[in-house]
Amino acid sequence: MKTTVLVKIATQSIRKNKMRAALTMLGIIIGVAAVIVMVAVGYGARSRIRAQINNLGTNMIVITPGAAQAAGVSQGAQAFPNLSLDDVEKIRKESEIVSAVSPVIVTRTQVIGDAGNWRATINGVDTDYQVIRDWQTSSGDFFAPEDVNGLRKVAVLGKTVADQLFPGTDPVGREIQIRNVPFNVVGVLAPKGQTATGTDSDDIVLVPYTTMRAALSGRLFIPQILVSTASESEIPAAQDEVRTLLRESRRLGESDPDDFTVRNQNELAAAAEGSTKVMTLLLAAIASISLVVGGIGIMNIMLVSVTERTREIGIRLAIGARGSDVLTQFLVESIVMGVFGGLIGLALGFSGAKLLGHFTGWETVISPLVMLGSVAFSGAVGVFFGYYPARKAAALHPIEALRYE
Amino acid sequence: MSDPVTNDAVIRTEGLVKTYVSGTNEVHALRGIDLTIGRGELVAIMGTSGSGKSTLMNLLGCLDSPTSGSFELDGVRVDGLDKNELAAIRNQKLGFVFQGFNLLPRTSAVENVELPLLYDRSGRKRDTKALAVKALERVGLGGRLDHQPSELSGGQQQRVAIARALVTQPALVLADEPTGNLDSRTTVEVMALFQELNDEGVTIVLVTHEPEVAAYAKRVVEVRDGRIIRDHPVKDRRSAADDLRQLDERSAA
Numbered sequence: 079m080k081t082t083v084l085v086k087i088a089t090q091s092i093r094k095n096k097m098r099a100a101l102t103m104l105g106i107i108i109g110v111a112a113v114i115v116m117v118a119v120g121y122g123a124r125s126r127i128r129a130q131i132n133n134l135g136t137n138m139i140v141i142t143p144g145a146a147q148a149a150g151v152s153q154g155a156q157a158f159p160n161l162s163l164d165d166v167e168k169i170r171k172e173s174e175i176v177s178a179v180s181p182v183i184v185t186r187t188q189v190i191g192d193a194g195n196w197r198a199t200i201n202g203v204d205t206d207y208q209v210i211r212d213w214q215t216s217s218g219d220f221f222a223p224e225d226v227n228g229l230r231k232v233a234v235l236g237k238t239v240a241d242q243l244f245p246g247t248d249p250v251g252r253e254i255q256i257r258n259v260p261f262n263v264v265g266v267l268a269p270k271g272q273t274a275t276g277t278d279s280d281d282i283v284l285v286p287y288t289t290m291r292a293a294l295s296g297r298l299f300i301p302q303i304l305v306s307t308a309s310e311s312e313i314p315a316a317q318d319e320v321r322t323l324l325r326e327s328r329r330l331g332e333s334d335p336d337d338f339t340v341r342n343q344n345e346l347a348a349a350a351e352g353s354t355k356v357m358t359l360l361l362a363a364i365a366s367i368s369l370v371v372g373g374i375g376i377m378n379i380m381l382v383s384v385t386e387r388t389r390e391i392g393i394r395l396a397i398g399a400r401g402s403d404v405l406t407q408f409l410v411e412s413i414v415m416g417v418f419g420g421l422i423g424l425a426l427g428f429s430g431a432k433l434l435g436h437f438t439g440w441e442t443v444i445s446p447l448v449m450l451g452s453v454a455f456s457g458a459v460g461v462f463f464g465y466y467p468a469r470k471a472a473a474l475h476p477i478e479a480l481r482y483e
Numbered sequence: 484m485s486d487p488v489t490n491d492a493v494i495r496t497e498g499l500v501k502t503y504v505s506g507t508n509e510v511h512a513l514r515g516i517d518l519t520i521g522r523g524e525l526v527a528i529m530g531t532s533g534s535g536k537s538t539l540m541n542l543l544g545c546l547d548s549p550t551s552g553s554f555e556l557d558g559v560r561v562d563g564l565d566k567n568e569l570a571a572i573r574n575q576k577l578g579f580v581f582q583g584f585n586l587l588p589r590t591s592a593v594e595n596v597e598l599p600l601l602y603d604r605s606g607r608k609r610d611t612k613a614l615a616v617k618a619l620e621r622v623g624l625g626g627r628l629d630h631q632p633s634e635l636s637g638g639q640q641q642r643v644a645i646a647r648a649l650v651t652q653p654a655l656v657l658a659d660e661p662t663g664n665l666d667s668r669t670t671v672e673v674m675a676l677f678q679e680l681n682d683e684g685v686t687i688v689l690v691t692h693e694p695e696v697a698a699y700a701k702r703v704v705e706v707r708d709g710r711i712i713r714d715h716p717v718k719d720r721r722s723a724a725d726d727l728r729q730l731d732e733r734s735a736a
Contacts, residue, residue: 094589392585393586393587395570396544396579396585397579397602397647398570398573398575399602400567400571401566401567403602477541477547480581
């Protein structure tokens with residue numbers, strides 16, 4: 079018997095029991111829709127985090143003091159010697175792969191401008207910082223190497239700080255005071271938006287790190303060194319090289335563990351994505367339970383249907399259907415219900431995810447793989463839960479089936 | 484044609500035995516049936532309930548296999564065939580008409596009649612719908628093609644069932660108490676249709692316990708206790724068409 083005929087017979091008998099088929103499919107519909115929405119939300123969160131990590135810079139490598147982990151226990155940054163300017167100099171002079179290096183010295187303090195004062199993050203950086211973070215200025219320029227070498231009191235403002243201190247005017251050429259030290263504003267950065275952790279990247283003031291040490295804090299503590307390479311393919315080699323150089327500059331013995339951590343952007347992204355990945359998986363798992371329950375619903379109805387249609391099966395067998403024809407018919411019926419339910423669930427989940435994104439402002443990403451997968455899965459649910467009832471139908475003896483009242 | 488034409492037999496059985504085993508009990512439903520039915524015959528198999536006529540009907544209809552004995556249907560040895568081969572034989576060579584009509588509910592007359600053609604495995608390309616329509620027209624239901632069984636009278640439903648039996652042009656039409664659920668007038672109508680079909684050459688075997696129905700056949704085979712006790716041609720064969728005319732005249736008067 080041809081498959082098209084079987085599908086025709088199966089859809090015929092589904093159409094004859096529209097209400098029942100609809101209720102049977104409901105389980106699958108809800109299951110698939112739930113999976114799609116949950117995964118869309120999870121993927122959306124992940125893709126946002128990835129975009130924010132990529133926004134950090136280009137081919138960037140981040141060096142932080144302290145090992146990420148020692149014997150499975152995170153030691154925290156304080157337990158290890160800090161990074162120093164010697165480390166920065168070592169990388170700058172001896173690295174062959176790294177194309178840009180900048181320390182990042184951080185402090186948070188009050189900044190005074192035309193329109194009052196504003197508490198901002200002050201970063202002491204080198205000129206390479208602009209290259210590493212791929213951060214253009216919207217007005218004025220980034221400070222130059224002479225500014226760094228000459229310990230000049232110049233500052234580049236983030237968009238938020240610029241807006242707060244100089245609303246409606248261009249701050250370039252104006253003066254701000256950081257801890258009562260006057261700084262000349264030479265540039266304003268283009269906006270970058272939120273970071274992966276939800277803080278404002280633009281709430282920042284950049285000054286030469288040399289000036290910062292001399293005029294502001296005097297501290298030697300460097301919480302971060304940023305490094306970048308010319309191309310993405312050089313990143314792993316650069317990481318290795320930086321690690322070797324740092325071990326030399328910090329005089330670590332053969333058996334000593336690293337007292338610093340070198341991570342690239344992908345590793346940062348993976349760390350940030352870890353939690354959302356778990357969440358997505360959890361949500362999808364919960365939603366899948368309803369798919370399984372939907373499958374049991376199909377099995378239940380198919381079993382009832384086999385009993386109810388014993389006579390029909392008898393007739394089909396009498397006029398020449400084989401057991402395998404009956405088996406296939408019932409199997410196709412449950413597959414059609416599964417796939418059809420899956421498609422309706424897909425449409426529902428798709429529009430549900432869009433609506434959710436529209437009303438909550440969450441980014442939702444619907445991957446074709448998930449769409450295909452959930453419909454295929456609901457078909458498989460049809461096969462799995464339809465097989466037992468179908469086999470029961472196929473095993474009927476024509477005489478007994480015909481005699482059945 | 485009332486004599487069995489042995490060299491052109493549709494059915495030929497020798498020593499057909501069917502024994503059912505239930506627990507330690509053996510039930511001898513058929514104790515050795517030798518039966519030959521030629522092409523173009525209209526045979527009534529008669530017997531009371533428990534006589535074994537239903538078992539014989541199931542064997543002749545290839546719905547069941549004999550315990551022993553041989554059975555040839557339309558020149559094909561049937562005993563010993565497996566389930567799938569029997570299914571193919573039923574599809575190709577047999578047409579069934581049942582007491583309870585046994586039409587698929589919520590399925591139009593045409594779709595019901597088309598059904599056996601859909602299970603055809605011979606790979607022939609045919610317009611199954613057109614054949615079904617033709618079969619329905621043949622039994623006088625050309626105007627009821629899209630009616631569902633619930634919208635048809637008992638007589639009409641049985642005509643649909645007959646059309647379904649005819650649509651594959653089988654070697655044999657097997658009718659199991661085809662008038663059991665019908666009133667007397669409809670019984671005569673259906674028997675008239677059977678006689679008409681038989682006149683056109685369709686071989687028909689009816690199983691019945693009603694002598695009035697058997698009187699329309701050409702030959703009567705009586706079964707009791709699993710054996711054939713009488714096998715004779717019908718002497719005063721009734722014409723259902725004539726009876727129908729008389730019924731009409733009586734009701735008109």
